[in-house]
Amino acid sequence: MYRIEKINENDCEIIKYTHCGDQHLIIPDIISGLRVVSIQKASFLKCTCTGDLVIPDTVEIIHPHAFSSSLFTGNLTLSKNLKYIDTNAFWMCKFTGPLVIPRCTVNIGDFAFYGCDFTGTVVFPNNIKRIGMATFSRCKLSTIIFEEGWEKLVIDNWAFSDVPIKGPVFFPKRLERIGFKAFLDCDDIDSINVPYDEFIFTNCSKLSSR
Numbered sequence: 554m555y556r557i558e559k560i561n562e563n564d565c566e567i568i569k570y571t572h573c574g575d576q577h578l579i580i581p582d583i584i585s586g587l588r589v590v591s592i593q594k595a596s597f598l599k600c601t602c603t604g605d606l607v608i609p610d611t612v613e614i615i616h617p618h619a620f621s622s623s624l625f626t627g628n629l630t631l632s633k634n635l636k637y638i639d640t641n642a643f644w645m646c647k648f649t650g651p652l653v654i655p656r657c658t659v660n661i662g663d664f665a666f667y668g669c670d671f672t673g674t675v676v677f678p679n680n681i682k683r684i685g686m687a688t689f690s691r692c693k694l695s696t697i698i699f700e701e702g703w704e705k706l707v708i709d710n711w712a713f714s715d716v717p718i719k720g721p722v723f724f725p726k727r728l729e730r731i732g733f734k735a736f737l738d739c740d741d742i743d744s745i746n747v748p749y750d751e752f753i754f755t756n757c758s759k760l761s762s763r
Contacts, residue, residue, distance in 0.1 A: 554570065554571055554572040555567055555569075555570055555571075555580075555581075555584050556568050556569035556570075556571065557584050557585065557587065557589075558593070559587060560590065560591070563587065563588055564587055564588045564589075564590045564591075565584060565585070565587035565588065565589060565590070565591075566589070566590065566591035566592065566593050567580070567584075567589060567591070567592050567593060567596050567597075568593045568596055569596050570596055570597045570600060574601070574602075575602055575604075576602060576603050576604035577602065577604035577605045577606075577607075577627065578600070578602040578604070578605070578606050578607070578625075579605075579607040580592075580606075580607065580608055580609055580612075581609065582609035582610065582611040583611075588611045589609060589611050589612060590611055590612060590613050590614070591612065591613065591614045591615075591616065592608070592612060592614070592615045592616060592619045592620075593616050593619070594616040594617050594618055594619065595617070595618045595619065595621070596616075596619055597619055597620045597623060598618055598619075598620070598621055598622060598623070599621075599622045599623060599624075600620060600623040600624065600625070601623075601624050602623065602624065602625060603624050603625065603626055603627075604625065604626070604627040605625070605627035605628045605629070605630070606620070606623075606625050606627070606628075606629050606630070606648070607630040608629075608630060608631055608632045608635070609632060610632045610633045610634050611632065611634070612632040612634070612635060613632070613634055613635060613636050613637070614635075614636060614637045614639070615635065615637065615638050615639060615642045616639050616642070617639045617640040617641055617642065617662070618640070618641045618642070618644065619639070619642050619643075620642060620643050620646055621641045621642070621643070621644040621645065621646075622644065622645050622646075623643075623646050624646075624647070625646045625647060625648055626647045626648070626649060626670075627648065627649065627650075628648065628649070628650045628651075629643070629646075629648045629652065629671075630653075631653065631654070631655055632655065633655050633656075633657075634655065634657060635655045635657070635658055636657055636658060636659050636660075637658075637659060637660050637662075638658065638660070638661045638662055638665045639662040639665070640662040640663045640664060640665065640685070641662070641663070641664045641665065641667070642662065642665045642666075643665060643666050643669060644664050644665070644666075644667050644668065645667065645668040645669075646666075646668075646669050647668075647669065647670050648669050648670060648671055649670050649671070649672060650671065650672060650673070651671065651672065651673045651674065651675070652666070652669075652671040652675045652694075653675075653676075654675065654676065654677060654678060654681075655678070656678040656680060657678075657680055658678060658680060658681055659680055659681060659682055660681070660682055660683050660685070661681065661683070661684050661685055661688050662685045662688070663685035663686040663687060663688065663709070664685070664686065664687050664688065664690075665685060665688045666688055666689050666692060667687050667688065667689075667690050667691060667692075668690070668691045668692070669689075669692050670692065670693050671689075671692050671693060671694055672693045672694065672695065673694065673695060673696070674694070674695065674696040674697070674698060675689075675694050675696075675697055675698070676698045676700065677697065677698065677699050677700060678700055679699075679700040679701065679702045679703045679704075679725070681706060682704075682705060682706065682707065683706070683707045683709065684706070684707070684708045684709060684712050685709050685712065686709040686710045686711055686712065686732070687709075687710070687711040687712065687714065688709070688712050688713075689712060689713050689716055690711050690712070690713065690714045690715055690716065691714075691715050691716070692716050693716070693717060694713075694716050694717070694718060695717060695718065695719050696718065696719065696720065697713070697718055697722060698723075699723065699724060699725050700725075701725070703725035703726070703727045703728070704727060705727050705728075705729045706725055706727065706728050706729060707729050707730045707732075708728070708730070708731045708732060708735050709732040709735070710732035710733045710734060710735060711732070711733070711734050711735060711737060712732065712735045712736075713735060713736050713739060714734055714735070714736065714737035714738060714739070715737065715738045715739075716736075716739055717739070717740075717741060718736075718739050718741060718742050719741040719742070719743075720741070720742070720743060720744075721742070721743060721744040721745065721746075722736075722742055722744075722745050722746075723745075723746050724745065724746055724747050728747065731747070731750075731753050732753070733752055733753070734752065734753065734755045735753050736753060736754045736755070736757060737755045737756060738755070738756045738757075739754070739756075739757050740756065740757060740758055740759065741759065742754070742757050742759060742760060743759045743760070744760075745760065749761070
């Protein structure tokens, strides 16, 4: 079911999942006596599981396209020790419900959650250095919250484009950069605590009309 590769005497990474016949998928934290600390590139690509996905707290890195184009429509539970979510990691998965980003996450790669159906509020912990290009584009989040105490943060191009965010968005004081059209077509944002820029908040009618 799980093909693994040994990293050291204690740890391994998943390089391929070969079953995909269940509704829910709970990935084990130990396989063949080794701790699962990494999920390799495309290892669950186009997985046909249709329910929830639970990633164990031993996992620290999810590599590019790891779960891309999978059929999950339930909840996603991320590892509490997850540091890196790489490019296209969950591209076009259809997770519903809330998304909880672990406190130790440092980087969320380009298109990582593109097209997912997460709803409600997502809170961004202050360890994050970068939210990648189109990372949350076309998700269904209604509120985004940035914690206090950031050292720096980059929000890249199209990061939240076409997301139905409502109400105010309060950005961290140490915001390094907001990219081109990062909030394209976010029509229901009604206030921000940074200067309005039409190339960032493109087609945000409640802001442009002020």
